[in-house]
Amino acid sequence: MKKFSSDRWVPYTIATCSAVILYFLISNIGAFFEFLGVIGGFVFPVFLGLVFAYCLNPLVVLVEKKVFFKVKGEILRRNLSVILSVAGIFAFLGVLLGNMIPQLANSAMTFVSNMGDYIVSLQSYLKELSDNASGMNIDISSFVNSSDSLLEQLEKLVPEDATGVINTSKDIGSSVVNIVLGIILSIYFLLDAKRLKMSFKRLMKALLTDKAYRSSAEFWHKCDQILVRYIAFSLIDALVVGIVNAIFMAICGMKYAVLVSMIVGVTNLAPTFGPLVGAILGAFILLLVKPWYALAFLIFTVILQTFDGYILKPKLFGESFGVSGLWILIGIIVGGRMFGVVGILFAIPAVAILDFTYKNYFLYKIEELKEKRYGASAAPKEERNGTDADSEEDRNTALKENQNAASK
Template sequence: MAWWKEKCTYRYLFLSFLIGLILFFLYLIRGLFVPFILAIVLVYMLNPLVERMEKRGSPRVVAILILYLGVVIVATSLLMYGVPRMVNQLEKMVENIPLYTDQVEEIVRNIQKRFADSSMPPGVQQIVDERIRWVESRVLAIVRKSMDLLMALLSNLFYIALAPVLAFYIMKDLKLIKNWTRSIVPKELVEDVFYLARKVDDVFSNFIRGHLTVVVIVGILSSLAFMVIGLEFAAMFGIIAGIAELIPYFGPLIGAAPAVGIALLHSKYMTLKVILAVLIIQQVEGNIISPKIMGNCMGLHPLVIIVALLAGGHLFGIAGMLLAVPLAAIIKIIVSFVWRKLI
């Protein structure tokens, strides 16, 4: 029988058409990805606990609802305590922005005056002046992007609130979803597809659970340390330092930059204390916290991680740096699998 008359050929064609249709549909609703991404994060964080409770005899739906109740209690407590403090810090920061701006402008004027009074060649002096103006424009651009991101989060509160609902139904019917996926995949491909799915699942589970745990720990430690040394906006800078931990290698520098910048405007002694606090926390994180929680969960050489981070940052900015490492790990898994199949 000719290959175009075989039943499996039509099945492959239909499967390819179905995958293409799904991808096109996902492209059309790309603006709604936020609740789906947050739902997946919730599933990865909560599903292991749901499965443990289910093994101990608790119905799956009841286990999910109990965990949701715990999450709601913790989140409500954090919001009741944390939101007023964050609002107060934001209001104080807004009030202090003119003062900080004047201080920065004074520093810039002193630098420009120092270069103007020096015997530096005019061409070199012009380059230095251009670089100073470039730094000023970059800082302003970062501030504007931060404000845009904050406004975007506020405007998408409804979609963000959908994440727990989506996560509930995904966890509730997770076994049905797996069985349905197995039923539509051709039998001769089931083993390979699910092998790749397990490997990719391991990458995402290690990345999400491990990194989010490190983010929370570093955020709390940084906030407490900044409070103890008397840095303004300690909680805010602690949160920034924690979130920056999602970016390997460069994250600690990015997260520490705002705190060090504010400390510089106060005094050299405050700057020294902030730098020492950041160094101590990073030593604890690098030598104790991360090795115990994550280990080498991505299985990538440090050089590969650095190249992936640089490429992701160059192409897609901060979002690219956040996703560069897990995507690089997934590409490694797929390439290794295809290579083993070909040889």
């Protein structure tokens, strides 16, 4: 085995086999992704269970430390904390959804049933606007015609029967089954969290050296901090934005306050483009009801997002991520293209983790390899002699002094 591993042809053989495998995968990329889709369908409930358990674990740890800290048995303390945390989450969601879902359903059904009346009202408003503009020698007929055509197409999209609802219900039913299985698995993951962590630690210690194990443990601890902070503060931020928007719409007497505020709050979870999408959807709904509602909503949204971007989010997130806006934008675009909505939602923590990895591991490893290869002379000039200009000037001055001393 040792002789085989030292053979100079081994690297070329491995590279050739890897190239053949890669070519086979690229040539059959459709079948490969179809196979991954089938496997993913079976594994998806397990993945959901891990995600739910990860999100609930901070709450379980908090309950364990603050509520059941006097319970002596560690297993009993953990089990009671999991039961209380899960029951509390279900109770909170039950009360919240029990109050919101009827209002959302009523608003959505009312909006769909009145869609035709809203479109007729908006068309008459546009015609009146066109007549007034013609009186001032302003031609907006092309804009009005385009708007009428768009509204007519929109009216055709409104379902006249329940066929679309039935087809959608099948997909929703499948998703509900996966979510229920994920919740059940998450409870088991939470109950056996310590045992799973110990097993994983033993595996990593067996596979890695002590130095590599400490480095990987530090890395995963930092990733955990970034993700927990991002998820918690993003939910708080979206909740605050949605509630403030609902209060504004209720004060102004606007219709569909719950529906629009839910859209604004949910889309606010997506960075950069999310608030824009929420503003467009909310304004469109209000535009069909009354155009001035849409204008007031857009003005308030600009004010609210300014407050959110410059005051609320800095207070919540602070400087914990330290990633430039350019990299966040690139992360959103790439994440959205590769993973859809999930990629957009987790673009910021993903970019923050990549930035942390690059600065603390990749660059450090390169500098370490450079120092081993070239020795102390590989250190940057700035660290050894100050700036390039200063070091060059110092060398010239020293050379002149040596020449003067030699001539004397």
